[in-house]
Amino acid sequence: MTKIPNYKRIYMDLIDRKYPEKQAICDSILAQEKLSFMDVIRLNEIMFEKNKKEKLLRDHKYRSYDEKTIIKILKYQKENQLNNSQVANHFKMSRNTIANWKKIF
Incomplete structure (x- = not known):
């Protein structure tokens, strides 16, 4: 059984x-009862601001996404008719990651 951190309490x-x-x-x-991964990303951006670009790039290297979040990202791509590069830029990740997810899901 995997334990998920209580992000709401942490933030x-x-x-x-x-x-x-x-x-x-x-x-x-x-105010939400349970925070999604996208909520955690938004909170992180609010708290630590985007001007620390070098730190953000280093932190993105070690991100992991659950299946629910991956499906939301791919759904966002489909709804907005974006290519892999555009989605990758929006969510600050590799376009190869998006391509791999599309093959899997």
Whole structure:
């Protein structure tokens, strides 16, 4: 049985201790009962801002996606009629990853 971190509690603690000024922005996302992977990405972008590009690139290297999130990303691609490169740029990942997912799913 795999244990999933309680992201909601983690981000609530982060906001309380380090980023109380971002409470209002994050409240709508944290109001959900369970956070999806996409919610965690949004919270991460809000909390740590995009201007630290080097750190973000390093962090993206070690991301992992669950099946539900992969299907959402592929559905987003289909609904918006995007090619693999466009989807990869939008979600900041490799276009080869998107191609592999399309073969699997």
